[in-house]
Amino acid sequence: MDPAPSKQASATGPPPVEALDRGLRLLERLAEAGPDGLALGPLASSLDLNKSTTHRSLATLKSRDYVIQDPISGLYRLGPRAVHLVDQHLDQDNLPGLLSPVLERICQEVHELVHLGLFNPPWVVYTAKVEPERAVRVWSRVGSRAPAATTALGRAILACLPAVPYDDLRAATPTSAEANLTEAITAAKRRGYASEQGENEPGIACVAIAVLRRGHPRAAVSVTAPTERLDRTREAEVAAVMRRVLNDYLPPGLAPAPVGSNAGHPAGPQTDV
Numbered sequence: 234m235d236p237a238p239s240k241q242a243s244a245t246g247p248p249p250v251e252a253l254d255r256g257l258r259l260l261e262r263l264a265e266a267g268p269d270g271l272a273l274g275p276l277a278s279s280l281d282l283n284k285s286t287t288h289r290s291l292a293t294l295k296s297r298d299y300v301i302q303d304p305i306s307g308l309y310r311l312g313p314r315a316v317h318l319v320d321q322h323l324d325q326d327n328l329p330g331l332l333s334p335v336l337e338r339i340c341q342e343v344h345e346l347v348h349l350g351l352f353n354p355p356w357v358v359y360t361a362k363v364e365p366e367r368a369v370r371v372w373s374r375v376g377s378r379a380p381a382a383t384t385a386l387g388r389a390i391l392a393c394l395p396a397v398p399y400d401d402l403r404a405a406t407p408t409s410a411e412a413n414l415t416e417a418i419t420a421a422k423r424r425g426y427a428s429e430q431g432e433n434e435p436g437i438a439c440v441a442i443a444v445l446r447r448g449h450p451r452a453a454v455s456v457t458a459p460t461e462r463l464d465r466t467r468e469a470e471v472a473a474v475m476r477r478v479l480n481d482y483l484p485p486g487l488a489p490a491p492v493g494s495n496a497g498h499p500a501g502p503q504t505d506v
Contacts, residue, residue, distance in 0.1 A: 255282065255290050260299060263311045270308035328452050329361040332444070335482045336363045336454065342474050345458040348373065350386035350441075352450065354398055355405035357387040360452075373457070379433055382406040382414045385441035386453045388427035392418045393443045393450040393490050425492030426472040427453075431460055438463035440472050442479060443490040451487070454479065 258280050263271065271279070277287035291309060294300035298314040332349055340347045340363040349361040356378040381387025382402050391397050397418060406414070413432075421427035428440045440463065441455035456463070456471050463471065479489040 252290070255280075255286070256294060259287070259290055259294065260311065260315060263300065263309060264315075266310070268310065270303065270306075270310040272306075272308055276309060328444075331484050332452070332454070333361065333363075335478060336361060338478050338482055339363075339454065339456065339475055340365055342478065343456055343471050345456045345463070345471070346373070348386065348455045348457060350384070350390075350453050350455065352381060352387065352390045352453075353378070354401040355381055355403070357381045357384050357390070357453070359386075380405040383429065383433045384455075385427045385429045385439035386455045388414070388417050388421050388429070389441040389443040389453040389455075389490065390450040392421035392427060393445060421490075423493060424469075424472070425476065425490055426468075428465075428468050428472075430465070436460055438468065440468040440475070442472065442475050444479070444483065445488050445490055446486060450490070 259276070262276060262279055266276075273284055273288060273291070276291075277284045280287070291300055291302075295302060295312070298312040300309055300315070301312040302309050328351070329349060336347045336349060344365045344367060346365060347363045348359050350357040351360050352358075357380075358378045359373055359375055362373060362375060379387070380402075381391060383406070391414075397414070399414075402414070417427065417429070426440055426442045428438070430438045433439070436459055437457060438460045439455050439457045441453045443450040443453045445451065454475065456475060476489055483489070
């Protein structure tokens, strides 16, 4: 007979449904195993289950594509439907709600305006914001957009792409700003955050960190303030606070852009021949 569901699960409420609890434990164990997968015996043993019960549970999960089995090795792995659930949960349409606690926490700690932005070339679109109690001289509206090349939000995202889409960005990028973009992206990759000092709006500074899913940028979070309150010295301090909060409060599956990324970018804008 299989052991009863874990005490940890039952201690917080009514006892879990045993079959459901067993299925969830199997999914968690297969997620831990990663692409290498697990054979029936080790999988059952690692969860203190007998093989026949484990096999029946896996058969049910396989029928719904939550688990797949290699036809040659017999190893079990997470199926596409399990992965798709996470992708749906972390879809860009859900990010404003999912990241609301993160934005609020950053705002509480730095006492400045906080934005969430998504990349829609050549623009960055503001999808959420949290305002501090003190007044700020910044106009912004959820749903509005700004050139990705001149905003810290856009630069943070661009720094995490495998290549900068210069041609796409030109539609909204002043010629004078194009040369500065490569330098700004190089700095963002090195520091793990992007910044701008009055380049998008005179007298307003911004620092931003991209939010990644499987190494790809899904969005960026920024702090915005008057330049006298967010100079080069303070922007590094604010970025450190943002990174700490992002590390502590981002939902599982999301992570802040790394510091000192090695992803390659072209040396500069590509001109037409």
